[in-house]
Amino acid sequence: MTNEHSKVQCDQLDTGYEFPPANYNLDAEIISKYLEAVEESSSLYWRSDNPRALTGLVPQMAITTYAMTMLLQRLSLPPGSIHVTQEIEFLKVIEVGTKITCQAKVSQNWKRGKFHLLTIDLSILDQNKELAQIDKVGFILPS
Amino acid sequence: MSETKQVPGLTAIEKGESLPQLVKNITQEKINLYAQASGDFNPIHVDEDFARKSPLGGTVAHGMLILSYLSQMMTIAFGQSWLSTGKLNVRFKEPARPGDVITVSGNIKNIEQEGNEIRVNCNVLCQNQKGEVVITGESSLRLLHR
Numbered sequence: 001m002t003n004e005h006s007k008v009q010c011d012q013l014d015t016g017y018e019f020p021p022a023n024y025n026l027d028a029e030i031i032s033k034y035l036e037a038v039e040e041s042s043s044l045y046w047r048s049d050n051p052r053a054l055t056g057l058v059p060q061m062a063i064t065t066y067a068m069t070m071l072l073q074r075l076s077l078p079p080g081s082i083h084v085t086q087e088i089e090f091l092k093v094i095e096v097g098t099k100i101t102c103q104a105k106v107s108q109n110w111k112r113g114k115f116h117l118l119t120i121d122l123s124i125l126d127q128n129k130e131l132a133q134i135d136k137v138g139f140i141l142p143s
Numbered sequence: 144m145s146e147t148k149q150v151p152g153l154t155a156i157e158k159g160e161s162l163p164q165l166v167k168n169i170t171q172e173k174i175n176l177y178a179q180a181s182g183d184f185n186p187i188h189v190d191e192d193f194a195r196k197s198p199l200g201g202t203v204a205h206g207m208l209i210l211s212y213l214s215q216m217m218t219i220a221f222g223q224s225w226l227s228t229g230k231l232n233v234r235f236k237e238p239a240r241p242g243d244v245i246t247v248s249g250n251i252k253n254i255e256q257e258g259n260e261i262r263v264n265c266n267v268l269c270q271n272q273k274g275e276v277v278i279t280g281e282s283s284l285r286l287l288h289r
Binding site for chain 1: 167173176177179180181182183185197198206207208210211212214215218219222223225226227228229230231232233234235
């Protein structure tokens with residue numbers, strides 16, 4: 001998750017702007033690291049006969065997390081920006097090893113006085129181009 | 144709604160039923176671990192000197208870390224159905240800081256019939272030890288009607 005990209009400034013973003021798609025692989029190492037970081041011990045993810053081995057299911061919030069990281073690697077938010085809202089819809093179960101593509105599009109970039117709201121829609125697809133998750137992320141930016 | 148499918152973490156799927164509560168202690172070590180796992184090294188999360196001089200006055204946990212706890216509660220309550228049909232709609236109200244104890248809770252707001260399935264709508268909440276709301280919102284998922 002260390003891709004280097006030139007970041008787009010918020011004032012360059014019109015409604016409808018599409019970020020270059022980002023790809024990442026949900027391999028076992030990444031998922032194990034994620035599960036340990038969030039203290040997730042569910043038997044949905046860890047095998048009961050070997051607690052250090054994965055069952056193969058990916059926690060949906062791991063997908064959201066990496067999509068958000070990819071977005072923030074491409075978007076330059078001014079200091080003082082606040083992540084205020086998040087909508088997420090899970091559409092299918094994803095397995096470890098899946099290659100994910102994340103598409104991001106500006107759905108709202110709205111300024112009025114001191115109030116500046118930026119909303120970005122995320123579509124997350126698996127390697128079969130099937131939608132796995134859709135998200136809407138809202139930021140309040142300093143004007 | 145008495146013949147709904149059994150789910151892992153609830154005794155009944157009924158309006159008002161509480162979801163299984165989780166309590167999480169926030170530490171800088173956990174925030175750092177999440178930064179490493181997610182790749183989000185924004186200094187407001189991991190650089191204590193930087194964060195102390197910022198308007199927040201200190202490091203704060205990633206909002207997505209706290210949101211992951213909320214998803215864990217839904218997974219405990221509803222199992223794999225949460226992974227395939229879940230929806231979350233939340234607002235981040237206050238940051239969580241190292242030293243905070245976050246309580247994740249929720250209840251079933253209502254149940255809607257959708258063909259041979261039901262949609263279970265829940266209120267969800269993350270609060271700190273002072274009772275301040277860190278995250279509030281709604282979640283829902285579909286379940287087969289037996």
